[in-house]
Amino acid sequence: MKSINSHSLLKFLLYITLFIILVPVLILILWTFASRWPWPKLLPEVYSFRSIKEVLSPHANAFSTLFSSIFLSLTVAVLSAIVGTMTARALVLYDFVGKRVIDLLSIAPILVPGTVFAMGIHIVFIKMSLSDTLLGVIIVHLIYTLPYSINIMKDLTDSIGKEMELQAYVLGASPLKSFRFITLPLLIPGLMSSISMAYIISFSQYFITLLIGGGNVKTFSVLMVPFIAKGDRTLSSAYGLIFIVSTLLIFVLIDRVFKGLSFKTRKEEI
Amino acid sequence: MNKKTPYILIIPIVLLGVLFIFGVVNGIVQSLGYIPAFGLKSITLDYYISILKNPIFLDSLKLSLQISIVSSILAIILGTILTAALVYTNHTEGRVIQVIKLAILVPYTIVALFLISILSQNGLMARAFYKLGWISSQGEFPLLLYSKNNFGIILGYVWKEVPFVAYFSLSLMNSVNKTLGEASENLGASKLKSFFYITLPLSMPAIRKAFLIILTFSFGAYDLPFLIGATLPKALPVQAHIQYIHPDLRHRPYAMALNGLILLITWIMAFVYYLVTKKKRIKGEINEKY
Secondary structure, three states: HHHHHHHHHHHHHHHHHHHHHHHHHHHHHHHHHHOOOOOOOOOOEEEEEEEHHHOOOHHHHHHHHHHHHHHHHHHHHHHHHHHHHHHHHHHOOOOOHHHHHHHHHHHHHHOOHHHHHHHHHHHHHHOOOOOOHHHHHHHHHHHHHHHHHHHHHHHHHHHHHHHHHHHHOOOOHHHHHHHHHHHHHHHHHHHHHHHHHHHHHHHHHHHHHHHHHHHOOHHHHHHHHHHHHHOOOOHHHHHHHHHHHHHHHHHHHHHHHHHHHHHHHHHHHO | OOOHHHHHHHHHHHHHHHHHHHHHHHHHHOHHHHHHOOEEEEOOOOOHHHHHHHHHHHHHHHHHHHHHHHHHHHHHHHHHHHHHHHHHHOOOOOOOHHHHHHHHHHHHHHHHHHHEEEEEEOOOOHHHHHHHOOOHHHHOOOOOOOOOHHHHHHHHHHHHHHHHHHHHHHHHHHHHHHHHHHHHHHHHOOOOHHHHHHHHHHHHHHHHHHHHHHHHHHHHOOOOHHOOOOOOOOOOOHHHHHHOOOOHHHHHHHHHHHHHHHHHHHHHHHHHHHHHHHHHHHOOOOOOOO
């Protein structure tokens, strides 16, 4: 009897948590479509698509910024997965000079807040003419996504091990070929979560993008935050909703691409 | 296979790592007052000393510590309860986890927007209070945002970090529970006892790591205090940025000294974590032996 009670208490807590997570998102949707919502009304008086139309209108530049921003974050995410996989393989499968330094380096950005690093590197980037450029922003984003990518790929590489790839190598496949046909298909779930994770970290960055991009590199976050700072609820909610929906769509896309990939490699095997 | 292979694999991380270290060291050097481009050439600790004597900066330091400690302790307790709720009600995958992931996906900038539309003096909470007759005007609703109590900022961190803690420690707690937790229940321990004596202690490595991550993050984060923080005192990173963009370039070393202070405290937090886990590990080894 007692255990049934504690079970239903936990269930109750779980539902409250889900409620607290979902309610703000629902309010965000309401604000997006509210054209009039005066005090002290609990629901909007008039609904319209005005804010979405305004955000997506050509003069707001949000639509083109959204796409260039998605492109930027996908680039960061893919690079992060590639560098993460390479670093993870070096750390898990090989012994080399400076291994502990690399291991420490791979988690170090977690212990240096983005603002501190961005202000520190800014002058260096100006001297290297990397500031105000897309490449500069990609580099600083990459530094902050890599700890997560390396961590995910390390766990997976560790669990797969080296044996299967070695076997293919012994049987005469080139190292590259044995990696491509044996290890890569096994790495797909890790690559997928690494890319999703890095994408959301990059897409959410505000401060370091603003400082290093210097207004030249506009991302969706950089465009959205001034509206939140001003307290314009309708427009900033529209930006927020587009942010969340576009991210969910990208996640679906990443999922599809990787499901397709693993299907393809399976077919090739047959 | 090939002796050169690992060195080829680490080329990109080494390049990025050098850049990273260069950025951090460059910031520290500037905090010591060495910025030749601005005509500052002597190395000194004066900037650190003067920020530690300045009441405005000291208030910022207190504020940042208070926000990060209070929000992280709340988040780790509630997050552990959420993890347990997910594990014991068997919701370790599926729709419930998707909702948890949604909270992880929403950036802090949008969390600020949530807080503005719910907690401000004409937000939904105030409207509900008005409807219930608890307050008779907007002004009577307590000031929770842009205020010195930092209620909004702390709530914002808790909102995002509770799901993070759950997501981070879920797999460990689940596997511990499925194996040793259920075994102890089969041997006659009550659910509560097996949780507090078996499952929770063995899940602590993940929970401790999650605590370090949210503690250091909320201490050094910019977005929430920038968007919904009080005019004074400001959180350390926000204060540092204000000094950084000051038109008088001689303020630059103050910005960097504030950053140096943030780094120092973050690293102290990490060092304490390292000491605690090291001690635990040694203890664990002894326990295993006997």
